[in-house]
Amino acid sequence: MGRGDAVSRRTDLGALTHGGADWAGLRVLVTGLGISGFAAADALAERGAQVVLVDAAEPAEGSELAQRATILRVLDVDVRLGPEASTALPPDQIDLVVTSPGWRPDQPLLAAAASAGIPIWGEVELAWRMRPAEGAAPWLTLTGTNGKTTTVQMLTSILRAAGLRATSAGNVGTPILEAVLHPQPYDVIAVELSSFQLHWSDSISPLASACLNIAPDHLDWHGTFEDYWQAKAKVYSRTQVACIYNVADEQTRRMVEEAEVVEGARAVGFTLDTPAVSMVGLVEDILADRAFVAERATSAAEMGTLADLSRTDAPPPPxxxxxxxxxxxxxxxYGxxxxxxRDGLRAFVPEPHRVAEVGTVAGVRFVDDSKATNPHAAAASLSAYDGIVWLAGGLLKGADIDPLVERFGPGLRGVVLIGADRAQIAESLARHAPKVPVVDLPDTDTGAMDxxxxxxxxxxxxGDVVLLxxxxxxxxxxxxYGARGDAFAAAVERLQVDGE
Incomplete structure (x- = not known):
């Protein structure tokens, strides 16, 4: 991009709806040298776009970031690194900004682009617009405050059990651009979408979509719960066949009711109770479908049982x-x-640090749910067990811990607090569960978890459960969170050895 270039910005971005469109000469600023930023810059450069990539990092020689920068420079991408590069728009003419999901809307460079009227896309929006013009794999999109990764991987397992070439992508698994541009096309893609990714997406039209749940989270990024809600609700926009919502979470139903969808798209609820028409749910221990069967007014189809979900003798958590x-x-x-x-759910193996039992010592079970990084996720675990000693604390990210403590605190056997924001949890416990013993550990060294x-x-x-x-x-x-869970499991193992 020539400095001082007087050529006006392109305004025909609406024509960029597939990978074979005219991307050549498009002047694009890509923010971030992470996986998504690298993939975006690579894909754009391959199609003849003029790309500048900026990142505040100044990577060490030989590091992964430095290697990415070298590769992109070979592809004629103008890579600009360091704090100054990421705080203001370059003086070059820019047609489009493609941003990595971690960059907040109030980041100075993005704020300047928005003020200048320059379109800003996320890498998921770019991926949607780079799909093949014909025969593109449909997307099944999924979001929610908690449970996204587990659910999208369950979905991928089910799709593969049906003999489909499928992958999980987006916020998990394969980078979405890589999945879309793969030389061996997929039949269908299960796409996990974070609120950040949805914020920067405006044209995705999934075959089916779902929001599992919503509770305050990432308010430091979005600013308000309403803005977070609006970002999550975009998962349903332009859905073609079915909008899947959580019957127990009225907010997800409201999202569907307010969504602009393709004519004919249906609302389908999921519930832990007996399903009504146009729902999936439980009939005793059977996973039942009353939404996608012809005789749904009078009957349901069995999709599996609770035993198909359990890896132990204990029933699966709700x-x-x-x-x-x-x-x-x-x-x-999808059909x-x-x-x-049933076969896909049986074959599914959950990732570590998601309600995983890591050991039993002196009759006490130790459960690692380090992935519970917000109060809403922790509530799911706390509701699954009796006799809990709760190991909690870390960075609350602006979340309100009080409702969680008020609900579960009085029934706890005890609490051990660690991390930077443990005082907020301690204060809430003092208000709502003053009789529950609390151990407050200020330690942050390598032996803190032990x-x-x-x-x-x-x-x-x-008979109790120590629940991280x-x-x-x-x-x-x-x-x-993985390192935290690993430290917990290692500490349990050492405790077991010391107790022998």
Whole structure:
């Protein structure tokens, strides 16, 4: 891009609806050198666009980020790194900004682009517009405050059990651009969408869509719950066949009611109760479909049983059942037979740190749900067990912990608190559960989790569950929630050895 170029910006971006459109010469600013930013810059450069990529990072020589920068420069991408590069629009003419999902709308460069009237797309919007003009794989899109990854992977397992070439993409699994542009096309793509990705998307038209649930989260990014709600609600926009909503979460129903969908798209609920017409749900221990069967007014189709979801003798937690029903509904909207739903759920193996039992010591079970990084996710775990010693704390990200503590606090066996925002949880416990013993650990060193697990074990009785469901993010003490869960499991293993 030539500096001082007097050529006006392109205004025909509406014609960019498929990978074979005229992308050549489009002047694009890509923000972020992460996986999504790299994929966007690569795809655009391959189609002849003039690309500038900016990132505040100054990566060390030989690092993964540095390698990405080198590859992009070989492709004639103008890579500009460092704090100054990411705070203001370049002086070049820009037709379009493609942003990585982590960049907030109030980030100075993005705010300047919006003020200048320059369109801003996310990488998911770009991927949708780069699909083949004909024969493109339909998208089954999914969002929610909690349970997205588990559900989209359940969905992918079901689709593959039906013999389909399918993948999970978006906020999980394969980068969405990579899935869309794969040389061996997919039959269907299960797309997990975060609120960040949805915020920057405006033309996606999924075959079927779902929002699992919604509770305050990421308010530091969106600003208000209403803005967060509006971003999540975009998952239903332009849905072609079925909008899947959570009967127990009235907010998801309202999203469907307010959505602009393709004529003929249906609302389909999922419920842990007996399903009404146009719902999937439970009839005793059977996962039942009364939405995608011809005789739904008088009958239902069996899609599996609760035993198909459980990896132990214990029944699956309610939120796991809800996730399975949502995945099943999305698959059924695509036309997957009920037998494949059952086979896919049986074959599904959940990822680590999602309600995973990591050991039993002196009759006390230790459960790792480190992925419960907000109060809404923690509530799902806390409602699944009795006799809980709760291990909680971390970065609350502006979330209100009070409703969670008010609901579950009085019934806890005990609480062990760690992390930066533990004082907020302690204050809430003092108000709502003053008789519950609380151990407040200010430690942040490498042995902190060992001391937390030991303190929790001391509060527990045989038959109890020590539950790591922090209700908070992990980055104050750990690299990520996975590292936190790994530290918990390792501490339980050491406790077990010490107890022998």
């Amino acid at each position: 939120h796991v059942v809800a996730n399975a029903l949502a995945a099943a509904a999305l698959a059924r909207a 997957v037979p009920t037998g494949a739903v 001391r937390a697990v030991a303190a929790a074990a001391a509060l527990a009785q045989p 469901a922090p209700a908070a993010a992990s980055m104050d003490m750990f690299a990520n």
